[in-house]
Amino acid sequence: MLTTIAGFDRIGEENAFTVLARANALAAEGRDVINLGIGQPDFRTPDHIVDAAVKALRDGQHGYTAANGIPALREAVAADVHRRLDIEVSPELVIIVPGGKITMFSAILMFGEPGVDILYPDPGFPIYRSMIEFTGARPVPIPIREENDFAFSAEETLGLLTPQTRLIILNSPANPTGGVTPKAEIDKLVAGLAERPDIAILSDEIYGQMTYDGLPHVSLLSYPEIRDRLILLDGWSKTYAMTGWRMGWAIWPPALYDKMRKLAVNAWSCVNSAAQFAGLAALTGPQDSVGAMVAEFDRRRAIVVEGLNKLPGVSCITPKGAFYAFPNVSEAGFKAKDLASRLLEEEGVAIIGGPDFGVLGEGYVRVSYANSAENIERALARMADFLTRNHNTAAAE
Known part of the structure; x- marks a missing residue:
């Protein structure tokens, strides 16, 4: 049996x-x-993106690429982050992955094990808790409350930290609530996390370009004091209507980057070659x-x-x-x-x-x-x- x-x-x-x-x-x-x-x-998906993938196929882009993504695409991600957020990012810290879930899967797998606490939003994307439990770690929900406009509370979140906390997962703008956590609250959370340099942070910002009423997106990348332990999750699925293309990207801290690259080699080798050229066209082409x-x-x-x-x-x-x-x-x-x-x-x-x-x-x-x-x-x-x-x-x- x-x-x-x-x-x-x-x-x-x-x-x-x-x-x-x-x-x-x-x-x-x-x-x-x-x-x-x-x-x-x-x-x-916009036509110029589809056309780029077709051209790549016809040009013979049929083989393996580097596990972390083609250099031009990693450079385009870094340039896009600078254009939108005015934040400098090295292309050498960017990794291209087959969909946003891969980043959360990898981060949770990297830090999760029995005896460890991992914090995640509740209500939140269900794969967070699923993968935490898969690793044997203890899932600790961060309450996301209607009376707080579905933003997390820095005070409440910091109060959940224990000596066993290894990873905290944050998501703004958020699925499923549509909540956006204001900068003042993020400032408080980052200040509190500064006292716990042993805790890694996974910031799921896949909806970062979808805010309303002139509300700016506040990326955790904008906080230098946590950059050495911040994993940023983003991708093409929502922003460019590319869910079926399975295209994501992430920015990893230097201490973790090569571990993630090796995981890519072991798990998926590389992202679909032609799809990467589509992703390149998405970032470098018209944004209208x-x-x-x-x-x-x-x-x-x-x-x-x-x-x-x-x-x-x-x-x-x-x-x-x-x-x-x-x-x-x-x-x-x-x-x-x-x-x-x-x-x-x-x-x-x-x-x-x-x-x-x-x-x-x-x-x-x-x-x-x-x-x-x-x-x-x-x-x-x-x-x-x-x-x-x-x-x-x-x-x-």
């Missing part, structure tokens, strides 16, 4: 893909399904598509927030980043996952129950506005019909 090591019994998953599979199955049966569940832009996409998300954000706040038993604060709303459904008469399931099965509206993002996700659902304004309005109408019919009679489990 086959047995596996204990870590594989602890590994979780990202339920957004389970909901996506069910939504696709219903659509295949002829149902009209509106997907507000999956976190991917509904835009096409990024601004246009974010402007459209902003327009949809207003539609989503207004519509959700009109639903019986639902309230929604305005998200400040990413392309998610995280409405409070605690007065709607359903547990969050039950509400999400029934909306999909009965109304053909796919959303994600808050508990899929952590213990503190109960009472909330995630609504992605990475879908057309027309589909969002249709989905809101269906949700209104469902809740109007059921709000007064449904009992919470």
